[in-house]
Amino acid sequence: MVRRAPARYASTTMSSDSGFPDQPPLVERLLAALDRVATAQRVGRAGRAARHGLSRLQADLLLLIDTRADEQPRIGDLAAWLGLTRPTVSEAVGALERKGLVERAADPADRRAVTVRCTSRGAALVADLGTDVDLRDAVESAIPEDDRGRLLGLLLRLIRELQERGQIPVTRMCVSCRFFEPWSHDDAHRPHHCALVDTALGDADLRVECPDWEPAEDARRAVRWLAGRASRR
Template sequence: MGGAERELDSLEARLIDAVERLGDAGRAMLRDAAKREGLSVTQAQLLLRVTSPTAGPQSTGSFARWLEVSAPTVSDAAAALVRKGLLESVPDLADSRRSSWVPTGLGGEVAERLHGWRDPLTAGLSAGSPQDRATALRVLLGTIASLNRTGRITVARTCLTCRFLSDEHPDGRAGEWCGLLEAPLGAADLRVDCPEHESAAR
């Protein structure tokens, strides 16, 4: 086997192929779920994000960065969701120039149904051992952190990109530690989307 063939068949290449395959499947499942609700994929993503308990501060810009789309695309999707009675715009009491989107009762019901797109992936992942799942999470979050440091992923509110993360405990023992929670972090404890996240200096 030549060098190029070995590179294409490396463990890293196979992992990338596997992640890409899962991404393709996930996008297809989300697209099907959105279609059943009469939504575009972007509208579905925005509704899911607005209703997420970890969404954090809401603004067109923050949603655009999270979804990796333009601000006008987010505005168009939000306007469509408002017209469909799934979102409403609520003025910010602290700043009259700002407003937030909140789900209507119907919007919450639709978001709950949309969450089901993940069920087949959840079933597949449950076949692995807890240790294997934790290791996979650690590896994937490490890759996300690397891409965030080089600017290829603009929003990464993960433990591995947070200023509160330390690689040792206060008593000097080795192991990752969250300075905000004041608690140790095992691989299975790492968060993908933390509302208290504060970016570490790159």
């Protein structure tokens, strides 16, 4: 029996990368899919924040202050990392301070400057705020272990590209680190190298947040990584 397509598929207009007529281009569907995942993250984080009487921004800030504690961040650092204005961040830090979750301390490097750190109460909230059990379960259920490293590598390529374009701040991940040497090994599973710990890295080993990170001075290194193995010299 020959199945007839529903009338809505009868148009002769077809996107170049799909068998469906009038389908948005693949890149737009990809962006829509990323947006769905971001929505799940946003909703999950907002729910956990609300359970602790925090706004979503206050929860983001508390997590950031804890993650970057080794850098003793100032308000300006937090604003730059989140891509927000200093007054917005200052107000949210003030709210966290009134709730007893963060405190300000003199910067040992500059007595006129003030840094922000978590109190023990704030640090105790961080584990619950930062762990999206439902989303983690969904990823583990939907994406086979062997594919997760590849997906991480692709997402980091996108993040690095956005950083290169100045659309998001540079963060402490391997691909923006001065110790990262892309495409240094012939091993297809571990082609990259971390010069700090002198070890080969595969996509699944790439770090999204590393306390040993130092900014890459050589922008060509990131470009080489983005360009892939063909750019290896």
